[in-house]
Amino acid sequence: MIRLYDYALSGNCFKVRLLLSWLDLEYETRLVDFYPGFEHRSDTFRKINPLGQLPVIEIDGQLIRDAQAILIYLATTRDPLGQWCPMDRIGPIYQWLAFADSITGTISAARLHDAMFFRLDVDKARAGGVQLLRILDDHLWFAEWAGQDWIIAGEHPTIADIACFPYVALAEEGGIDLAPYAAIQRWTDRFMRLPGFAPMAGMMPLPLPKEART
């Protein structure tokens, strides 16, 4: 059985939940009270992850820490069709997973400041976030121009989309206006319309027309 150390309002945990559900994998959750309990900083949890970070997954007799690492592990061991992490595009995929880490350091940090009162330099976090959103918006705009829907060229979305999606979609909770990034908004729209997508708390209600949902 797969076990996920999880927190409902964490975008990084949400990524893992999304992929688990898209891969149709059964798992049990162990809820960690990130805020306001700060349970991830407790001695008990530090035995599971010395960095005190979520998510962590227990799978195949090992503990895997870090959202991006978990996405790679699941996509390469549990996806028989190889759609979520196509090996012929592994270079760009790793590059965008690293980009997702930068998003956690900026946009997610701004959200932690605004929504959970973490002490950090929020102006710097927001400015860094805006730079990343511009890069992503540019990339997606020219991808659309070339007839592509996702971050990595191809018919099917990949773990690069999953890794970048949550904190971008939650950016306004960190005081970053998404209105200037039209290509990003079209991409999040497409992403949220994928079959089986369920939003996490704080994301706007699904923009998909109710009547069109089958």
Place this chain on the structure above:
Amino acid sequence: MSTYIVALDREVLPEGLVRGRMDTAELVIWRGASGSVHVWEDRCPHRSSRLSAGRNMGAYLEDPYHGWRFAEDGTVIHVPAEGGKGHPEISAHVLASAVTGGFVWASAGVLETGDFAGPPLRPLHFGVSANRVAAELDPTKTRITPWGAAACMVYGIDPDAMAAHRMLTALRRRLEAAG
């Protein structure tokens, strides 16, 4: 009252909602089932929630808070709390708009789209005022829409799209670094 470009025509997708701005007004831009593009202020006349957070259902736009439905002409056709009653006397804040040359134009007053057509460039958001950007650009090839006092959106035409995009990106970096 000025007329501004607020979106690229081909980026206003069916079932989609595009957020834009014009001076201080936030906009929602959407394409109805009829194929027409509509430019409204991005607030519900009822409780001012952001309509762009609602849903484009084709025949109508639905507000996210109380589910009011607005027809393509802006009038309220369905209030769930009143059993689906319509209110033709209530309307969204509709702006005059038109689609020409691949661009969506809008105005809070009289619409004057002028002579500006060509292959549209990728629109770029600048974190500096419209005036500062305007001083640097060729008005026959660019149109600038203010986004509040300290930001703007630059729309342009140029046969060499990639070169023009690189030039605009470099200009943005320079102007923003100057503060």
Place this chain on the structure above:
Amino acid sequence: MNIQRPLVEDQSYLRHFWHPVATLQELSESNAQGVGPIGRVLLEEAVVIAKLDDKIVAMADRCAHRFAKLSAGKVLPDGRLQCPYHGWQYGSDGKCKLIPACPNDPVPKKAFTQAYECEVKYGLIWVRLDSSWNCSSIPYCEAWENPEFKRQIIGVPYDWGSSAERRWENFTDFSHFAYVHPGTLYDPAYSEPAIVPIDRVGGELQFFLEPGKDMLNTLPPESPLGSWTYRAAMPYSINLSIRLYRNDQPFLLWTTSSPVTADTCRNFMIIAHTDPDIPDDQPIRFQKIVLAEDQPVIETQPGGLSLDEISLPTDKVSNQYRKWLRELGHAATLGKEAFEKALLTDIIESR
């Protein structure tokens, strides 16, 4: 472009009410001694809370000398609050008692910071910025009054990027349930709310609502479906007393928004119920889901209420609330007598 006209031009009437600024728990966890100081913002004003000589006090968070924040200072063992910059020491009345740079000179008369009335009730710290008219009281909460309640939970305060008025209207809004909370609080099949009588009693808006019992079959068991009795002390408090359909037991949802700025608020929540064996995080978790459904929608609304917003008869609660806010705002510009009359004159519609 439409110019948005504010509902109430002059917001200073809000200073005459009691507002919660922190939980007792926040103060006790602020440092090892549990005495603060902690800094809060109320109606755009920085306020420092500290426990001096076993008494919790509130004062302007600004040293009279060079305007340093007293909340960055410390509480001394003798019960004085010390400024972090030059060490000026303040007593619980807000007056400076000692200036370390010139300990032998008399302290100047102007060396004080504004002290505010401060009370502790329901595990919350309440502040009233202007007590000169003294005609408001701390809002009603049923949690410790009704002996049927066996468990009271004081929630961790949460902040929203919307005004306290918007939060209040959201909490009392019947017609958004079917849209924003389908499957948690309400079944979309019942989108037409009843239009109920609304009374003004002792500074509270009071009304009663009975949602459809049929929804019991479709909503999760945690959903507090029952008959809902609202006692909403103006301007930002709501005591929602529920008699649950599923077991005929009482359940209390109490919430008060504290106006931080014109477009941000800090919200305090108390839940009371009859089953001492339910772990506290169970009802809290359900409320968090409801809040997460509301927050992104409400935060799309601009801060202040606007006269230009269109209202329908089904917005009766919101309309009555706005009407009273306008009356209170206007009365406050006329003076104490008018304000007291506007706040405490009862109007009974329900009979």
